[in-house]
Amino acid sequence: xxxxxxxxxxxxxxxxxxxxxxxxxxxxxxxxxxxxxxxxxxxxxxxxxxxxxxxxxxxxxxxxxxxxxxxxxxxxxxxxxxxxxxxxxxxxxxxxxxxxxxxxx
Amino acid sequence: xxxxxxxxxxxxxxxxxxxxxxxxxxxxxxxxxxxxxxxxxxxxxxxxxxxxxxxxxxxxxxxxxxxxxxxxxxxxxxxxxxxxxxxxxxxxxxxxxxxxxxxxxxxxxxxxxxxxxxxxxxxxxxxxxxxxxxxxxxxxxxxxxxxxxxxxxxxxxxxxxxxxxxxxxxxxxxxxxxxxxxxxxxxxxxxxxxxxxxxxxxxxxxxxxxxxxxxxxxxxxxxxxxxxxxxxxxxxxxxxxxxxxxxxxxxxxxxxxxxxxxxxxxxxxxxxxxxxxxxxxxxxxxxxxxxxxxxxxxxxxxxxxxxxxxxxxxxxxxxxxxxxxxxxxxxxxxxxxxxxxxxxxxxxxxxxxxxxxxxxxxxxxxxxxxxxxxxxxxxxxxxxxxxxxxxxxxxxxxxxxxxxxxxxxxxxxxxxxxxxxxxxxxxxxxxxxxxxxxxxxxxxxxxxxxxxxxxxxxxxxxxxxxxxxxxxxxxxxxxxxxxxxxxxxx
Numbered sequence: 001x002x003x004x005x006x007x008x009x010x011x012x013x014x015x016x017x018x019x020x021x022x023x024x025x026x027x028x029x030x031x032x033x034x035x036x037x038x039x040x041x042x043x044x045x046x047x048x049x050x051x052x053x054x055x056x057x058x059x060x061x062x063x064x065x066x067x068x069x070x071x072x073x074x075x076x077x078x079x080x081x082x083x084x085x086x087x088x089x090x091x092x093x094x095x096x097x098x099x100x101x102x103x104x105x
Numbered sequence: 106x107x108x109x110x111x112x113x114x115x116x117x118x119x120x121x122x123x124x125x126x127x128x129x130x131x132x133x134x135x136x137x138x139x140x141x142x143x144x145x146x147x148x149x150x151x152x153x154x155x156x157x158x159x160x161x162x163x164x165x166x167x168x169x170x171x172x173x174x175x176x177x178x179x180x181x182x183x184x185x186x187x188x189x190x191x192x193x194x195x196x197x198x199x200x201x202x203x204x205x206x207x208x209x210x211x212x213x214x215x216x217x218x219x220x221x222x223x224x225x226x227x228x229x230x231x232x233x234x235x236x237x238x239x240x241x242x243x244x245x246x247x248x249x250x251x252x253x254x255x256x257x258x259x260x261x262x263x264x265x266x267x268x269x270x271x272x273x274x275x276x277x278x279x280x281x282x283x284x285x286x287x288x289x290x291x292x293x294x295x296x297x298x299x300x301x302x303x304x305x306x307x308x309x310x311x312x313x314x315x316x317x318x319x320x321x322x323x324x325x326x327x328x329x330x331x332x333x334x335x336x337x338x339x340x341x342x343x344x345x346x347x348x349x350x351x352x353x354x355x356x357x358x359x360x361x362x363x364x365x366x367x368x369x370x371x372x373x374x375x376x377x378x379x380x381x382x383x384x385x386x387x388x389x390x391x392x393x394x395x396x397x398x399x400x401x402x403x404x405x406x407x408x409x410x411x412x413x414x415x416x417x418x419x420x421x422x423x424x425x426x427x428x429x430x431x432x433x434x435x436x437x438x439x440x441x442x443x444x445x446x447x448x449x450x451x452x453x454x455x456x457x458x459x460x461x462x463x464x465x466x467x468x469x470x471x472x473x474x475x476x477x478x479x480x481x482x483x484x485x486x487x488x489x490x491x492x493x494x495x496x497x498x499x500x501x502x503x504x505x506x507x508x509x510x511x512x513x514x515x516x517x518x519x520x521x522x523x524x525x526x527x528x529x530x531x532x533x534x535x536x537x538x539x540x541x542x543x544x545x546x547x548x549x550x551x552x553x554x555x556x557x558x559x560x561x562x563x564x565x566x567x568x569x570x571x572x573x574x575x576x577x578x579x580x581x582x583x584x585x586x587x588x589x590x591x592x593x594x595x
Contacts, residue, residue, distance in 0.1 A: 015472040018457025037528050038417045051488030055544025056305040060347050075206040079439050100437050103448055
């Protein structure tokens with residue numbers, strides 16, 4: 001399947017990736033090449049074939065609903081881009097707020 | 106005694122146990138090699154201080170009689186594993202400067218067994234690539250060169266830095282991750298052993314995610330025994346990864362020390378004889394069959410009819426999963442943030458500036474195949490083909506115990522070659538991707554040099570959770586191939 005510039009621009013917007021205008025056409029060419037190559041999958045008859053969702057035949061495990069961790073508020077907050085705000089500066093593991101630059105408009 | 110950096114992990118273990126050397130001396134010798142070969146760009150972050158501290162702690166444990174399996178062994182860690190307090194970039198601008206506050210399960214297991222970290226290795230951005238050329242931190246140089254040709258060659262990818270570091274004797278072992286061949290292909294390009302375990306054998310917790318149904322951590326080393334020792338320490342069930350297998354860890358090292366393969370049936374998949382494979386690799390594959398037969402195994406021709414569809418199906422599944430996984434890099438909670446006039450533009454600017462071209466390409470492919478109206482035609486179709494690939498392997502393993510194939514269709518290529526067309530680059534992984542799609546273990550063993558003097562590997566593929574049989578066959582192949590060559594100047 002050939003992808004045109006507009007389709008690439010639409011996917012880029014869906015993926016929230018900025019693609020400069022001058023790169024749209026070459027990218028459309030590359031992606032069309034990849035999809036043309038992928039087309040060969042249509043040769044395979046997959047009627048009545050179950051899709052493989054996992055290679056491990058393990059049933060997903062359940063665990064008891066209890067706290068297994070904690071007391072690490074300072075670590076949780078360490079990478080907050082807006083800085084960590086602690087409830088109690090004398091005990092950082094008492095909790096606090098993970099602050100980020102404003103995202104609500 | 107030979108130079109400390111020439112020793113294997115097993116030999117270093119013996120020397121340390123006999124107290125002929127200290128872990129501090131071993132770490133120092135390897136850190137000096139990091140200094141000497143910095144030009145290869147194998148490391149994104151070197152951690153000499155941490156290396157010395159961990160080595161001193163190791164010596165203290167040994168003095169108390171508490172030596173672990175890898176006590177005092179210096180290792181390099183692919184910069185895709187989160188390491189507490191040490192920058193983890195995934196080879197991407199978008200994560201540059203990110204310092205995790207936690208340790209991945211695999212690296213935690215390694216430190217628990219006494220290993221010492223000397224640095225974090227370079228990789229293709231988010232592990233997407235087969236040349237290490239997509240790293241934001243620049244390409245890695247393969248220590249090997251073509252005879253009489255001074256051009257720089259790629260180490261393969263995505264775990265290119267980890268492979269180059271071991272091949273250049275900077276470390277005796279390292280960690281990698283393999284999604285479609287990212288351990289096995291660089292091992293082949295660099296003349297070392299690279300092992301991808303069964304999906305679920307090693308925990309993915311704390312490993313930056315690329316394609317979650319395929320990603321699997323594994324080791325690089327210079328011998329099969331060393332790769333088994335590393336795997337032994339890395340593997341094991343982890344409640345923090347729901348796909349981690351609740352199985353006991355077998356004695357992999359014992360399997361690797363037992364190259365008795367009399368009566369073993371080695372399958373040769375007909376469909377791996379494909380056009381475009383270098384004739385030297387085809388010849389080496391035949392030599393490998395003869396070596397295993399001489400060691401008492403039988404070869405049997407087997408058929409994996411859907412082999413040629415594994416690669417295009419992978420280029421639906423892996424980008425689809427990558428586009429979901431990489432949605433988290435939004436400029437809000439961590440990593441790079443590039444402002445915009447509103448929130449949507451901030452996301453787009455951040456991701457546009459933060460991701461390189463190959464990652465962007467895969468995110469777009471993934472977004473497209475998962476977008477409304479296309480799911481059945483692409484993602485579901487690919488997962489159905491994945492079922493057929495897995496079934497092919499199950500049927501083949503009714504007739505044999507292990508499969509022997511080439512690892513890669515060519516030897517290492519020069520930086521810049523093959524860069525024009527993404528599909529040409531993707532073909533590098535044609536022999537490694539089918540086993541990845543089925544979740545099976547694979548190992549690349551260096552088996553010879555081509556006419557230009559570059560190393561070539563052969564791949565053994567095992568049954569799910571039967572790394573032991575695979576390791577025995579790998580040890581037999583290693584013994585017969587007796588690959589002792591090293592890159593000139595290293």
